[in-house]
Amino acid sequence: QVQLVESGGGLVQPGGSLRLSCAASGSMFSIYAMGWYRQAPGKQRELVASISSGGSRNYADSVKGRFTISRDNAKNTVYLQMNSLKPEDTAVYYCKQDRVVGSYWGQGTQVTVSS
Numbered sequence: 001q002v003q004l005v006e007s008g009g010g011l012v013q014p015g016g017s018l019r020l021s022c023a024a025s026g027s028m029f030s031i032y033a034m035g036w037y038r039q040a041p042g043k044q045r046e047l048v049a050s051i052s053s054g055g056s057r058n059y060a061d062s063v064k065g066r067f068t069i070s071r072d073n074a075k076n077t078v079y080l081q082m083n084s085l086k087p088e089d090t091a092v093y094y095c096k097q098d099r100v101v102g103s104y105w106g107q108g109t110q111v112t113v114s115s
């Protein structure tokens with residue numbers, strides 16, 4: 001069974017930064033696309049950023065220029081560097097891995113941006 005464990009969330013002031021990590025279990029990590037999603041209360045879960053096995057990146061318009069997704073295949077880990085955080089970024093952030101058999105999700109980590 002695939003396990004994805006997010007960490008790095010917390011409370012930060014507007015304009016601050018956080019780095020989220022997602023550690024993945026299992027083999028063949030390098031061939032799978034990875035993504036970060038977020039869900040705020042009362043809202044649908046939305047894609048924040050994704051990265052392919054080849055390193056191609058996509059971002060939601062709302063985070064372009066502020067967030068950076070990266071991966072370290074040697075550590076089976078994907079990161080989300082979040083800079084210039086805004087209150088609107090407050091949400092539970094989830095890590096996702098896509099496989100042929102289906103998608104796998106982490107448990108989520110809370111990010112709260114507030115003064």
